[in-house]
Amino acid sequence: MIAGEASGDLLGADLIRSLKHDYPQAEFKGIGGQQMIAQGLQSWVPMEKLSVMGFFEVIKHLPELISIRRFCIQQLLKTRPGAVIGIDAPDFNFKIEAAAKQAGIPAIHYVGPSVWAWREKRLKTIKKQVDGVLVLFPFELEYYQKYGIPAKCVGHPLATQVLKAPTQSFARETLSIAKDVPVTGLLPGSRMSEVHLMADIYIQVAVHIQTxxxxxQFVIPCIHAEAKQRIEKAITDYGSGLKVTLLDQQAQLAMAASDQLLVTSGTATLEAALMQRPMILAMKIHPVSYWIMKRLATTQWIGLPNILAKKTLVPEYIQAEATVQNISLALAKLIQDPKLRHLQLSAFKEQAEQLQQDTSAIAVKAIQHWANL
Incomplete structure (x- = not known):
């Protein structure tokens, strides 16, 4: 099993937990984060080495990524596991899955790539690389059926997991934040490249909102120590006097404690929606990466709540629009406008109901079928 970032680590851990129920003697090897490791995964390299976002950023790290991928292929050919499951990270995982399938090892991809957003024609190649694809959203199935690729919609595990999320009162008690004070959560990203670009902007926005x-008050979950250091520097440079609590990971606790959120794109936008937290989305990536993305994209939105709704529920400030002034004005309006908050929350509730399924149990059955386990 190979995951490349925090969202994949969460999916992988949940899947390992369910697979262990049916196969208690199974061994799990590959690449994963702390959550997959806690479930018993033997991770060959730190998952953070794969957490690279954007075309330019990937090019910078390409030699190391190729080396890690070559090592993974060597390991799977040597050990011949019962199945190879790549979790998201399509540009990294599909080559590994293709090598597995060619060697007669069942290859499954978990989290279909965003073919509905860009590069739909890559499905022609994907069909040759995998034995099946587990997708998270119902609307994705038609794309795979069109190209004759076995696919199963498993729903999104976050939709079920957030039912067990801490209450706001519990979260605030845990963080020593009073129940009656307003709290905004700032989530600057799960990749270091995102944190580097967004940390200064987010702290300056927080200062503006506090005026x-x-x-x-503000809470900021930090994905790891390096991210925490970068955010601490931003606070030193721009946030003197800011009432802010930094957390080691614990993004869900930060969301639970908050009344509204400022979020960088990714799974965090969906988790925020499922937790019924009004939000603003802001994102910057390397200019070259953005230039390429704009020319290949076929959807006008980045946030998953907007993509699911097929309209702009959550205001998005991308690249040049992701300024301190624009984001501050939008966040201030969200804090003060009950109609805007209600509009988001009503749609978020519908999305949660649509995505709540027994995700890992459905995934295990599909894996058993495709891998003949």
């Missing part, structure tokens, strides 16, 4: 709402 309007002096009682406002």
């Amino acid at each position: 309007i709402h002096p009682k406002m």
Whole structure:
């Protein structure tokens, strides 16, 4: 099993947990984060080495990524596992899955790539690389059926997991934050490249919001120590006097404690929606990466709540629009406008109901079928 970032680590851990129920003696090897490791995965290299976002950033790390991928292929050919499961990270995982399938090892991809957003024709190649694809959203199935690729919609595990999320009162008690103060969560990303670009902007936005709402407090989950250091530097440079709590990971606890969120794109936008938290989305990537993405994209939105709704529920500030002024104005409006908050929350509730399935149990049955386990 190979995951490349925090969202994949969460999916992988949940899947390992379910697979162990049916196969208690099974061994799990590959690449994963702390959550997969906690479930028993033997990770060959730190998952953070794969957590690279954007075309330019990938090019910079390409030699190391190729070396890691070559090592993974060597290991799977040597050990010949019962199945190879790549979790998201399509540009990294599909080559590994193709090598597995060619060697007669069942190859399954978990989290279909965003073919509905860009590069649909790559499905012609994907058909040759995998034995099946597990997708998270119902609307994705038609794309795979069109190209004759076995696919199963498993729903999104976050939709079920957030039912067990801490309450706001519990989260605030845990973080020693009073129940009656306003709190905004700042989530600058799960990749270091995102944190580097967004940290200064997010802290400056927080300072601006605190001038309007002096009682406002902020919570920021930090994906790892390096991200925490970068955010601490931003606070030193721009956030003197800011009422802010930094957490080691614990993104869900930060969301639970908050009244509203400022989020960088990715699975965090979906988790925020499922937890019924109004939000603003802001994102910057390397200019070359953005230039390429704009020319290949076929959807006008980046946030998953907007893509699911097929309209702009969550205001998006991307690249040049992701300025301190624009984001501050939008966040201030979200804090003060009950109609805007209600509009988001009503749609989020519908999306949660649509995505709540027994995800890992469905995934295990599909894996058993495709891999003949």
